[in-house]
Amino acid sequence: MAEITDSIEVPEPGRSQDDKKPRRGGKRGKKGPLGRLALFYRQIVAELRKVVWPTKRQLSTYTTVVIIFVVIVIGLVTVIDWGFTEVVKYVFG
Numbered sequence: 011m012a013e014i015t016d017s018i019e020v021p022e023p024g025r026s027q028d029d030k031k032p033r034r035g036g037k038r039g040k041k042g043p044l045g046r047l048a049l050f051y052r053q054i055v056a057e058l059r060k061v062v063w064p065t066k067r068q069l070s071t072y073t074t075v076v077i078i079f080v081v082i083v084i085g086l087v088t089v090i091d092w093g094f095t096e097v098v099k100y101v102f103g
Contacts, residue, residue, distance in 0.1 A: 041049065064072065
C-alpha cells in the first residue's frame with residue numbers, strides 16, 4: 011500500500027534558508043523612471059504585435075451583431091419598465 015507523507019522542502023547543501031538575498035527586481039530595479047517608462051511602452055508595442063486584428067468584414071459583422079443586441083435589450087427593458095409603471099399606477103391609483 012502506498013504511504014502518504016508530507017512534502018518537506020530540503021535546502022541546498024551548504025546553504026540555509028536564512029541567507030537568501032532579497033531580489034532587486036531584475037531589469038526594473040536597475041533603471042530610472044524614464045527607463046522603466048520606455049520599457050513599459052516597448053512591452054505595450056510587443057503585446058499589440060501579438061494581437062490578431064479582425065478584417066473589415068469581421069469588424070462590420072461584429073458591430074452589426076452588437077448594435078442589434080443592444081436594440082433588443084433596450085426594447086426588452088422598455089417593455090418591462092412600462093409594465094412595472096402600469097402595475098404601480100393600478101396599485102397606487
